[in-house]
Amino acid sequence: MNRKEKVTIYDISKKLDISAATVSRALNQNPKISKKTRELVAKTAKEMNYKQNRLAQALKSGRTNNVGVIVPYINRSFFSSVIRGIEEELNPHGYHVIICQSHEEVKNEIKQLNALLNTQIDGIFMSVSKTTQNTDHVKKALAENTPLIFFDRKIETPGVSSVVLDDFKAGFMATEHLIQEGCKKIAHLSGDINLEIYKNRYEGYIAALEKYGLNHNPEHVILTNSKIESGQQAVVRLWECEEKPDAIFSAGDYAALGAIQELKRRNIKIPEEVCVVGFSNEPFTKYMELPITSMDQTPQLMGKIAAQVFLEQVKENLAVSIEKKVVLSPELFVRESSGRSILKTAANKALL
Amino acid sequence: MNRKEKVTIYDISKKLDISAATVSRALNQNPKISKKTRELVAKTAKEMNYKQNRLAQALKSGRTNNVGVIVPYINRSFFSSVIRGIEEELNPHGYHVIICQSHEEVKNEIKQLNALLNTQIDGIFMSVSKTTQNTDHVKKALAENTPLIFFDRKIETPGVSSVVLDDFKAGFMATEHLIQEGCKKIAHLSGDINLEIYKNRYEGYIAALEKYGLNHNPEHVILTNSKIESGQQAVVRLWECEEKPDAIFSAGDYAALGAIQELKRRNIKIPEEVCVVGFSNEPFTKYMELPITSMDQTPQLMGKIAAQVFLEQVKENLAVSIEKKVVLSPELFVRESSGRSILKTAANKALL
């Protein structure tokens, strides 16, 4: 008796002295079943505490009604918000969302992807890890006809739909904002250029500098990761330069935070001497003592749209795999770390 | 051709002109299969890109090698760390972790739980939502012989193991720390007393006051939720009291943060005039301009231990459901929001 004893449609059929097929049909609201039997079955099922075995159903139908989401980390506000968006869009359609983390390791990403494919998932949403160089593993999923949708971090792959931010525009907007605040020597804390998103943010930054005729000092571009410490170190290195920056556009909020900490340690006034802009609009940016200007990626919308793309894809259950590319617009939230114009009111509020 | 065409052991058996059973055995490292066939099968399987259908396997074996985790939110550092701990402990044993969120709604909790049970999960880890009043839904899981383990937030239920923090001790320690810093009128921002954890923290607070002969002002206990705003409002209400507090012990970090913001707005010096202690040791507490003293719940350890309890439970695959209660010790991280003794060095660093 070490196995779970579950009630099956057979148990119900025996009890009612009808066939299992009838029970199944009754349970599935098959119109050919008389109202009487249908209700009887429903009642008995409830009494016996019958639970449909979705494993069996899935094996039969080939559909599990489960989708998988693979993200680097779940405890980043951005990713958990995207997941929230996917859930909200998909739950009403009866889908259940399985969440997996890659911890920024391709190895894990591949393992999770295979695990999901083995469990016969109906679709996969994925934001690639920093260490992902190619999409061979993704192609396997495609080969099995499992719809896969990239969001935010993608690697261009034929046949794969994606929902991403216009990171070029975001980089441009952030830089342009700094220029409009009067900054002329704008540094950039870049993320790993392997990832399209960081490459695009960087290129947007460059484009804005060019548009406004500011010269671009390569020394002022520092590679950072998403850790606070790397933002601190970046400032250390920047302030070793001949020419000190008067603004920092960071491709991530954590690095921006680290940068701010180091600037404060050096007694450099923000935003008077140096303006700082972060990226992702993590909640903490807003409730810091010195609230940080940051770029919002509308993550929940991103999730919703990714889910919609998925739904379209499974609706047309043709062999034709439609490839859809959605690009969302970023939104800049200007706060005190760069908002020189809003400084006065801010000072009244913060009372440092 | 709208169905996924998957390679099965049958396809392999046909190709090699052996029986499907042999293929299955070879794939499962059955020792009775000759090395030659085993290797041949392995090679062919790889060539044909065979993927085991875990659905079928699960249906047969009654085990899915999947476990479910239900938490209120995934983007709280505490919960995502617990999940990380569970993953690390369980992955080596071949288990895959399915993560679900209740968003603090019983309704969702029940839905997620049932969805997990329907997918024939092997075990469930759960931290109940704030709105969960009873465990009828949990008892259903038990009735199906699915091991269920509470962590952190539990509701006492016969037959259910749990891994929790010693919240009473934590409340006591936090309050005692404030007393030792010289505070005499300690307010408490409580969470919903429905949840054991908040009740225990509150009682620990009371116990410490009593031990040190401080009188307990009921006006100084304010109900808050986990939002920043509720911490702000709490301070507003506290400062309407006849007797103003000289310390605040908050049962959550977000409320503590809100309290600090409001105190600053009122130009009240922290920690000189008022000391503040939070709870959960969320990462942001450490990197605030004024780092916040907070109680660490060793979440990753909590996850690891919960996983171990689960593994024990499934190892003894008897009908006997062992009930194990693990209680972890909290750890206080003293920072500047309450560390009057460490203030001088801190001041040098922070340079407000």
Next chain:
DNA sequence: TTGTATGCGTTATCAT
């Protein structure tokens, strides 16, 4: 060492 047959719980096809 390998093959045959059966069942896990459902649903769909074909009868009736």
Next chain:
DNA sequence: ATGATAACGCATACAA
């Protein structure tokens, strides 16, 4: 409107 039966892909008891 309902019943009998096969099939989804796999693993195993029983044979050989």
